[in-house]
Every structure is written in structure tokens, then in C-alpha cells.
Amino acid sequence: MNTTIGLLLLQDGLTSGFIYALLALSILLVFVVTRVLWVPAGDFLVFGALTLAFLQQGKVPGTVWLCGALGVTTAVAETWHAWRGNEWRDWRLVVSISLGTPLVIGGLIYLLAGSKPALAVQVLLTLALIVPMGFMLYRVAFRPLADKSILVLMFVAIAVHYALVGLGLVFFGSEGYRTPPFITGRIDAGFTRISWQLVLVVAISALFMLGLWFFMGRTLWGKALRATAFNRFGARLTGIRTETTGALAFSIAALIGASSGVLIGPMTTLFYDSGFLVSLKGFVGTVIAGMVSFPIAVLGAIMVGVVESFSSFYASAFKEAIVFALLIPFLLWRSAVEPRSHETHEHDE
Amino acid sequence: MTAHRLLIGALCLLFALAPFVLPQPLITSLSYIGLSVLVGIGLVVLTGVARMTSFGQAAFCGLSAYTSALLTTLLGWPAIAALPFSLAMTGMVALILGLLTVRLAGHYLVLGTLVWAIGLFYVFGNTPGLGGFNGITGLPPISVLGFSITSPRDFYIVIWAVVGLGFLSAANLLDSRTGRAIRALPLETMAESFGVATSRLRIQVFLFAALLAGMTGWLQAHYIRVVNPSPFSVNASIDYLFMVVIGGTGQLGGALIGPMVFETVRTWLREIMPVLFGRTGSYEIIVFGILVIVILQNAGGGLMSLIARFLPAAPPVRAPRQAAPLPRRTLPARGKTLLSAENMSKNFGGLAAVQNVSFDLRAGEILALIGPNGAGKSTIFNLLTGVIPLAGGSIRFEGDRIDGLPPRAIARFGIARTFQHVVMQPRMSVLENVALGAHLRGTSGFAAATAHLERTEEASLLFEAQAQLGRVDLASSAELPAGHLALGQQRLLEIARALAADPQLILLDEPAAGLRFGEKQKLAALLRQLRAEGLSILLVEHDMDFVMNLVDRVIVVDFGQKIAEGTPAEIRADPRVIEAYLGGIDEEPVRATPAQEALP
Numbered sequence: 001m002n003t004t005i006g007l008l009l010l011q012d013g014l015t016s017g018f019i020y021a022l023l024a025l026s027i028l029l030v031f032v033v034t035r036v037l038w039v040p041a042g043d044f045l046v047f048g049a050l051t052l053a054f055l056q057q058g059k060v061p062g063t064v065w066l067c068g069a070l071g072v073t074t075a076v077a078e079t080w081h082a083w084r085g086n087e088w089r090d091w092r093l094v095v096s097i098s099l100g101t102p103l104v105i106g107g108l109i110y111l112l113a114g115s116k117p118a119l120a121v122q123v124l125l126t127l128a129l130i131v132p133m134g135f136m137l138y139r140v141a142f143r144p145l146a147d148k149s150i151l152v153l154m155f156v157a158i159a160v161h162y163a164l165v166g167l168g169l170v171f172f173g174s175e176g177y178r179t180p181p182f183i184t185g186r187i188d189a190g191f192t193r194i195s196w197q198l199v200l201v202v203a204i205s206a207l208f209m210l211g212l213w214f215f216m217g218r219t220l221w222g223k224a225l226r227a228t229a230f231n232r233f234g235a236r237l238t239g240i241r242t243e244t245t246g247a248l249a250f251s252i253a254a255l256i257g258a259s260s261g262v263l264i265g266p267m268t269t270l271f272y273d274s275g276f277l278v279s280l281k282g283f284v285g286t287v288i289a290g291m292v293s294f295p296i297a298v299l300g301a302i303m304v305g306v307v308e309s310f311s312s313f314y315a316s317a318f319k320e321a322i323v324f325a326l327l328i329p330f331l332l333w334r335s336a337v338e339p340r341s342h343e344t345h346e347h348d349e
Numbered sequence: 350m351t352a353h354r355l356l357i358g359a360l361c362l363l364f365a366l367a368p369f370v371l372p373q374p375l376i377t378s379l380s381y382i383g384l385s386v387l388v389g390i391g392l393v394v395l396t397g398v399a400r401m402t403s404f405g406q407a408a409f410c411g412l413s414a415y416t417s418a419l420l421t422t423l424l425g426w427p428a429i430a431a432l433p434f435s436l437a438m439t440g441m442v443a444l445i446l447g448l449l450t451v452r453l454a455g456h457y458l459v460l461g462t463l464v465w466a467i468g469l470f471y472v473f474g475n476t477p478g479l480g481g482f483n484g485i486t487g488l489p490p491i492s493v494l495g496f497s498i499t500s501p502r503d504f505y506i507v508i509w510a511v512v513g514l515g516f517l518s519a520a521n522l523l524d525s526r527t528g529r530a531i532r533a534l535p536l537e538t539m540a541e542s543f544g545v546a547t548s549r550l551r552i553q554v555f556l557f558a559a560l561l562a563g564m565t566g567w568l569q570a571h572y573i574r575v576v577n578p579s580p581f582s583v584n585a586s587i588d589y590l591f592m593v594v595i596g597g598t599g600q601l602g603g604a605l606i607g608p609m610v611f612e613t614v615r616t617w618l619r620e621i622m623p624v625l626f627g628r629t630g631s632y633e634i635i636v637f638g639i640l641v642i643v644i645l646q647n648a649g650g651g652l653m654s655l656i657a658r659f660l661p662a663a664p665p666v667r668a669p670r671q672a673a674p675l676p677r678r679t680l681p682a683r684g685k686t687l688l689s690a691e692n693m694s695k696n697f698g699g700l701a702a703v704q705n706v707s708f709d710l711r712a713g714e715i716l717a718l719i720g721p722n723g724a725g726k727s728t729i730f731n732l733l734t735g736v737i738p739l740a741g742g743s744i745r746f747e748g749d750r751i752d753g754l755p756p757r758a759i760a761r762f763g764i765a766r767t768f769q770h771v772v773m774q775p776r777m778s779v780l781e782n783v784a785l786g787a788h789l790r791g792t793s794g795f796a797a798a799t800a801h802l803e804r805t806e807e808a809s810l811l812f813e814a815q816a817q818l819g820r821v822d823l824a825s826s827a828e829l830p831a832g833h834l835a836l837g838q839q840r841l842l843e844i845a846r847a848l849a850a851d852p853q854l855i856l857l858d859e860p861a862a863g864l865r866f867g868e869k870q871k872l873a874a875l876l877r878q879l880r881a882e883g884l885s886i887l888l889v890e891h892d893m894d895f896v897m898n899l900v901d902r903v904i905v906v907d908f909g910q911k912i913a914e915g916t917p918a919e920i921r922a923d924p925r926v927i928e929a930y931l932g933g934i935d936e937e938p939v940r941a942t943p944a945q946e947a948l949p
Contacts, residue, residue, distance in 0.1 A: 037456055037459070037460075141642050141646075144646050145645065145646060148645075148649075149400070150454075150455060150456055151396070151400055151401075151402060151455060152645055152649060154402075154456065154459060155402075155590070155594055155641060155645055156641070156642055156645055156646075158587060158590070158641075159591070159637075159638040159639070159641035159642045159645070160638065160642065161638070162587065162591075162634045162635070162637060162638030162641075163634070163635050163638030163639050163642070164638075165634060166631070166632055166633075166634040166635030166636075166638065167635055169630045169631070169632065170626055170632065170635070173628070174628075174630060276583075277467070280463065280464065280467065283460055283463075283464075284464070287457065287460055291454075291456070317471070317474075317475035318471060318472070318475055320467060320468065320471045321467075321468040321469075321471045321472050324464040324465070324467055324468045325468060327460070327461065327464050328449065331449045331450055331453070331457060331461060332449060334453055334457070335449065335450070335452045335453055
């Protein structure tokens with residue numbers, strides 16, 4: 001391997017690394033706020049990419065129907081919970097979002113898809129359709145279980161992932177899709193030629209990271225998220241509704257997931273079930289960060305991307321195994337530094 | 350013969366007769382279900398009881414299957430000879446994974462197993478010599494004494510015999526000293542306080558589940574006589590988990606019902622769903638995903654919790670009428686210094702929670718630690734029991750340093766404790782909860798428990814537990830689930846559990862909190878009786894009447910410092926104590942330390 005190839009591999013690695021980093025952010029955000037291991041992070045990435053791919057071909061993406069199905073389910077479940085608990089406080093808002101999104105955004109997509117609107121409009125429609133799905137999933141699947149153990153929440157997350165993959169197959173089919181690049185070519189940086197794709201990915205990831213940092217540090221909502229993450233019970237005592245912060249975390253995670261899908265679309269062919277492996281790479285990043293630190297999670301995920309890129313060059317058949325083996329030294333390290341925390345305070349019978 | 354035993358007997362008979370009456374395709378399906386049941390047994394113990402989980406069970410099956418495949422096809426070994434090596438290989442990897450993650454929070458084990466399962470899948474598929482994604486073919490059948498097991502019926506018999514043994518070993522395990530410790534694993538601090546080495550036990554449970562999966566993999570390999578990566582993927586591991594969640598992780602029966610329902614529904618869905626969608630594909634995962642969400646949202650007990658209502662319950666564990674008594678510790682002479690704390694200190698960030706607190710506790714006395722809210726009583730209690738480490742100073746017990754030791758090592762000195770908020774396993778009976786206190790007085794291990802080779806010791810442990818229940822006047826409630834007791838009785842259960850440890854010293858954390866007047870009087874009488882028997886007691890308490898009429902000496906702490914020590918009468922008259930409790934009258938007392946003022 002010479003320097004040229006090395007630099008190109010590094011670029012490839014950074015490009016996918018930044019996307020894993022975005023997912024790692026969404027996974028960590030969801031985990032600290034709601035204790036859910038956000039396995040479907042990759043499924044949202046796939047939805048983002050495939051929805052845009054369909055729009056670019058002038059077709060109505062299956063996500064419209066998926067969103068409709070999820071919306072109706074959520075509306076029914078919310079009505080049932082509201083009626084049973086006689087608690088109608090959030091009902092109107094949640095039902096409006098659940099039914100409004102597929103009707104309004106889905107309807108717009110249905111009408112506009114054939115005429116191939118401008119790329120920016122396609123991206124906006126994609127995000128507008130998918131982000132509320134994060135919110136709906138939280139309401140329908142996780143909110144009723146908010147106080148259960150991490151173990152139960154994790155089973156639900158896996159079950160949601162299963163259902164989403166199956167539905168992905170129904171609505172997208174088993175073919176793979178790849179979107180045309182947003183900007184082709186490379187710019188000459190003297191020592192190497194940097195691809196525009198990398199520049200785009202880094203710019204948008206940086207935008208997200210800065211945005212999230214600002215949001216968490218400077219806004220009241222962000223502080224509510226941090227308070228929930230720090231101590232759920234304490235947050236509740238100070239008047240923060242943890243179900244609202246939970247829904248917010250899921251919506252942000254869906255936004256990050258769908259956006260990374262839009263970004264990754266031109267880089268690789270994605271299938272309805274490609275999300276799981278991508279999620280896991282995000283998870284490697286978060287585990288490296290001890291499921292606590294956002295900056296370390298980002299660095300860890302970027303490292304995953306780089307290692308993956310180089311191992312695909314040297315031993316492509318084993319690249320997944322090599323990437324996941326990265327975890328071992330970090331698990332050892334965390335075992336040494338982290339206090340034991342097995343206690344499960346559960347009251348679920 | 351109880352109804353429960355009759356039911357199990359009938360089930361065994363049904364499964365034994367099935368291969369002779371059912372048509373062959375059904376026998377084959379049942380054999381496959383049996384393989385899943387075997388994995389499921391391990392998962393119920395791991396997930397439902399010990400509250401850990403694994404996404405690597407199918408990978409363990411695969412590791413074992415591939416090991417056996419290589420040994421039999423390359424080296425020409427008979428399948429039976431390859432079995433120990435397959436299991437050893439599985440056990441070794443499980444041990445490494447367990448060691449890597451056991452000290453970390455539960456979700457690391459989940460991610461660790463997930464990642465290991467995916468890694469192994471790609472290694473199977475890509476390593477030269479393992480046949481790629483087509484796998485290894487031409488495995489020999491299992492043959493015992495010249496008799497080859499090849500027909501579906503023979504295989505059914507072998508599989509279900511192993512499944513039966515699997516159920517028996519798991520049921521034996523859960524009904525034993527080790528089993529009680531496993532059931533207490535989710536309550537880690539409590540389990541450690543009675544000497545359970547929780548990390549080690551977690552690894553053992555994980556190994557147990559992995560070995561059952563390894564057994565499954567070996568059986569499967571020599572049944573199909575081909576191994577390839579696809580049945581050992583992560584999705585297969587998730588399927589196994591879903592089976593036990595659907596069946597119910599709370600009872601072993603869930604491991605039987607889950608796979609049966611799962612496989613039946615899957616076969617049915619695989620027939621109708623592609624027709625519905627006009628394409629082939631694994632659409633059934635939508636249904637299973639949604640089903641698992643619905644089950645977990647509705648109490649999460651799975652099918653077994655619905656069915657169990659109509660089935661005869663297993664008889665509760667009973668103590669034998671007579672058993673060999675457990676050896677007892679000789680109590681130290683009255684008045685000898687037992688526990689000696691010197692300059693104990695602890696900071697939480699800038700807050701000096703405990704500063705230079707020293708005191709002695711003498712054998713045969715009741716010593717009370719009192720103080721206003723936030724005085725540092727609970728911190729001192731946690732320092733003494735090893736739950737949090739000391740920042741400065743020392744704690745000695747009969748001259749030996751015990752600071753720095755983990756709770757389970759402190760328990761070995763004959764120090765037993767109760768908890769401020771009752772900590773017990775509500776699904777275990779009162780008797781079993783108390784028997785957990787005697788954990789360190791037994792020695793039988795995991796393997797002996799699976800074969801019930803420790804019945805003599807078990808009888809002694811249960812006998813002891815029953816005797817301690819008698820001491821606190823709970824003997825008649827021994828068979829009730831502990832969760833059914835009222836708060837006052839739960840506090841007594843905790844004392845009985847501490848007594849079952851045969852302690853020299855009992856540490857009681859607010860034993861009278863939440864008790865009614867009559868209950869407090871009974872508790873005080875019990876503690877007086879224990880003192881009369883030579884036990885030493887340290888109690889942290891808020892209730893002044895309770896303390897002052899009961900104890901020999903009192904230590905008063907306020908803002909992390911000892912402000913007074915003496916007999917109840919001396920303490921009552923001490924102006925500093927009055928000030929700490931009622932506030933100064935003449936002047937604003939200077940109470941905040943510089944460290945506290947520095948706090949925002």
C-alpha cells in the first residue's frame with residue numbers, strides 16, 4: 001500500500017466514520033434519556049436513504065404507507081390508553097401528529113413524487129415524513145414501558161427493529177438502492193484529492209454535532225433532556241415530564257437517522273435490512289464511550305469507520321469481524337475503570 | 350403425589366409416546382422444536398431469573414457444531430468423542446465473553462454477545478477450510494455402542510431425552526442454595542451482603558446457558574449432518590430470545606411452550622404471508638416483533654403466565670422436620686471490643702459526609718447510631734458494610750481490618766445486615782429468602798445443585814431458615830411468597846435472614862421505620878432477646894422512644910461528625926444533642942464546615 005491509497009482509504013473511512021458517529025449520537029441520546037438501546041437507529045438510516053432513492057426515481061416511497069400504518073396504530077393505541085386512564089391531556093397533539101403526518105406529508109409526496117421536485121424539496125419531504133415516525137414509535141412502543149428495566153426496553157427495541165425490517169421488506173422490496181451523488185468529483189488539496197462527498201458528510205455532521213451541543217447546553221428543552229438523563233426521578237420532581245423528553249429524544253434520533261440515510265445514500269447500496277450492521281457500528285462507538293460521553297462516542301465511531309475501511313482493503317472478508325473485535329480492548333478497559341452497576345430497580349411483575 | 354407432579358409425569362409420558370403414534374413429519378418438527386427448547390431452558394435461567402441476556406446463543410450452537418464437524422470430518426472422530434471438545438470450546442468462549450463483560454452493567458453483555466455473534470458468523474462464512482457459506486457436509490451420525498441414530502424417531506428420542514435432562518438440571522438448580530443466589534442476582538447489594546460472589550455466579554449462569562446451546566449445536570450438526578453459517582446467525586439468536594419471551598421467561602415452562610408456539614406460528618405464517626404480499630421473504634418477523642411488544646407491554650409474563658393460572662402450582666419449598674444442625678460460631682465474651690472504627694472519613698465531591706468518626710462496639714451490646722436527617726448515618730452504615738469505600742481511617746473487626754473489603758468478604762466475618770428499604774426477592778418464598786441468609790454456611794456448588802447432590806446440606810440450610818423464622822415469630826408464613834408479607838413482617842424477615850447467617854454482629858438500618866406501635870414493641874423485645882443470647886447489634890434509627898428504651902449506648906452524629914457518645918440518659922441531657930435536634934436557642938450555631946460552604 002502506498003500513501004495515495006492510504007489517504008484514499010482514510011477518506012473513505014472518515015466518510016463512513018462520520019455517518020457512524022451521527023448514529024452513535026442518536027443512540028447515545030436515546031439511551032441516556034430513555035435507557036432504550038436504540039437498535040432501530042440503522043433502520044431509520046435505511047428509511048431515509050430508500051425514501052430519497054424512490055423520490056429521485058419519481059416513485060412514491062413505501063415509507064408513506066409505513067408512516068400511515070404506524071400513524072393509525074399510534075392513534076388507536078393512544079386513544080385506548082387515554083380512554084382507559086381517562087387522561088386526555090396529550091391525546092389531541094399526539095393523534096394530530098400521528099394522523100396528520102401521513103395525511104399531509106404523505107399526501108404531498110404522493111402528489112409531488114411523479115413530477116420529481118428539486119433535490120432540496122425531496123430531502124425536506126423525506127425528513128418531514130420520517131422524523132415524526134420516531135415520535136410515534138416512542139409513543140406506541142416505549143412510553144407504556146418507560147419505567148421498566150433496561151432489559152425489557154432492549155427486548156422491545158429489538159422487537160421494533162424486527163417489525164421495521166419486515167415492514168421495510170413489504171414496502172421497499174428486497175432490491176437494493178443507491179442514490180446518485182449530490183456532488184461528484186474531488187477537490188485538489190495538494191497532498192491528496194478530497195472527495196466532495198467527504199466534505200459534505202463532514203460539514204453536515206459537524207452541523208448536527210454543533211446543533212446538538214448548542215441545543216443541549218443552551219436551551220431549556222436541551223437542559224430538560226440532560227436533567228432526565230442525569231436523574232429521571234429528580235427530573236420529574238422538578239416538573240419535567242419525562243415522556244415529553246423521551247419523545248423529543250426519539251424525534252431527534254429519527255432526524256439524525258434519516259439525515260444520515262440521506263447522506264449515506266450515494267455511498268453504498270442499501271437494502272431494507274442493511275440497518276442492523278450500521279446500528280451496531282454506532283453501538284461500538286457508544287460502548288467505547290462507556291455509554292456516557294458524546295464526544296468520545298463520536299471519536300469512537302469515526303475510528304470504527306477508519307478501521308473498517310483499512311480492513312476492507314487488507315482482509316475484506318473479515319472486515320466485520322475485525323471492526324467488532326475493536327470492542328474487546330474497550331470492554332476490558334471499561335471493566336477496569338467502571339464501577340459495578342448491576343442493580344435493577346424493577347417493580348415489574 | 351401432588352397434582353403438579355402428576356402433570357409433569359403426564360407431560361413426560363406424552364412426549365415419550367409421541368414418536369410411536371405421530372406421523373413422521375410431525376416427529377421431525379417436534380425434534381427441531383426440542384432443539385430450540387434446549388436453548389430456551391438456558392435463556393429462561395439467564396434472562397428470566399438472573400436478569401442477564403445474550404444475543405449469542407445461536408453462535409454458541411454454531412461454535413459447537415463447527416467444532417464437532419471439523420473433528421468428525423477431518424480427523425474421523427466419532428460424534429460422541431467430539432462432544433466434550435465441542436462443549437469445552439463453547440464453554441471457553443462463553444467464559445471469555447463473561448469475564449470481559451461481567452463486571453459491567455447488563456447492556457454490555459448484550460452488546461458483547463451481539464457483536465461476538467456477528468463476528469463469528471462472518472468468520473464461519475469466510476474462513477477457508479470451513480466451506481464458506483455452503484458449510485461442511487458429510488458429518489457422521491451419532492452412534493452409541495454400534496447403534497447409529499439416523500431415523501427421525503430415534504433422533505426425536507435422543508433430543509427429547511436431552512431436553513428432559515436439561516429441564517431437570519435447571520429445575521434442580523433453581524431449587525438449591527445456588528439457585529436462591531441466582532434468583533437474588535438482580536438484587537446485587539443484598540446478595541453480596543450475604544456472601545454471594547455475584548460476578549462469579551453470573552459467569553456460571555452464562556456458562557450454563559452457553560453449554561445448553563453447545564449441546565444443541567452438537568445434536569443439530571449430527572442430525573442434519575451438514576453445518577453452514579445461516580442457522581447460527583444473530584437473527585437465529587434473536588428468534589431464540591423471542592421464543593422465551595413469548596413463552597414466558599418467568600417459569601421454566603416458558604422454554605417449552607415458547608418454541609412450540611413460535612415454530613407452529615412461523616410455519617403457518619411462512620405459508621400465508623408470501624401469498625398475502627405476493628412475494629417471498631421472511632415477513633413473519635413483523636408479526637413476531639409486534640407480538641413481543643404487545644406481550645412486554647402487558648405484564649411481560651408471556652403465555653406461561655396465562656396458562657399457569659389453570660395449572661396446579663408447584664408445591665412450595667418446605668423445611669424438613671429434622672436435619673443435621675449447621676455448625677455455629679462461638680460468640681466472643683461479653684464486653685470485648687468487637688468492631689472498632691477509627692477516624693472514618695468519606696467525601697462526596699466537596700461534601701464531607703463523614704469526618705473522623707471513631708467508635709467502638711463491644712460484644713453483647715446494642716449500640717445505636719442516631720442523628721438528624723442528612724447527618725451521615727446511612728453513609729456510616731454503608732462504610733461499615735463495605736458498600737462504599739472509605740476515604741480515610743480504618744475499621745477493624747476483632748482486630749482485623751475490614752475496610753476496603755467487598756461486602757461479601759465482610760459477611761464472612763459474621764457481620765449480617767438489614768436494609769433501610771426492605772430488599773428481598775418477592776417471588777421467592779419467605780423460607781427461601783431467609784435461607785439465602787445462610788448462603789455462606791453451605792458449600793455446595795453449581796454442578797452439585799444441577800444434580801441435586803447437595804440434599805443433606807440443603808435440608809440443614811432450610812431447617813436453619815425455618816428455625817430462624819420461628820425466632821422472629823414468622824414460622825407459619827414460611828411458604829408464602831415474600832411479596833405477600835406486610836411491611837412489619839418484611840422487616841422481621843430481614844432480621845431472620847440476618848440471623849440465618851449465624852452472625853456475631855447484626856447491623857440494622859432503621860428497623861423500626863414504618864412499624865406500628867405494637868410491632869415496634871415486639872421488635873424491641875426480639876432485639877433484647879438476641880442481646881441476651883450474646884449477639885451484638887448496631888442500629889441506625891430515627892425513632893427516639895424506640896432507641897432510648899432499648900439500647901445500651903448511643904452515638905450521635907451531626908453533619909458528618911460524632912458530637913456525643915454515652916448511655917441514653919447521658920445523651921438525653923447532652924446540650925449539643927439537644928441543639929442538633931432542636932436548633933440553638935441563644936445563637937445561630939456554626940454548623941457548616943468550610944467544605945459545605947464551598948458548595949453552590
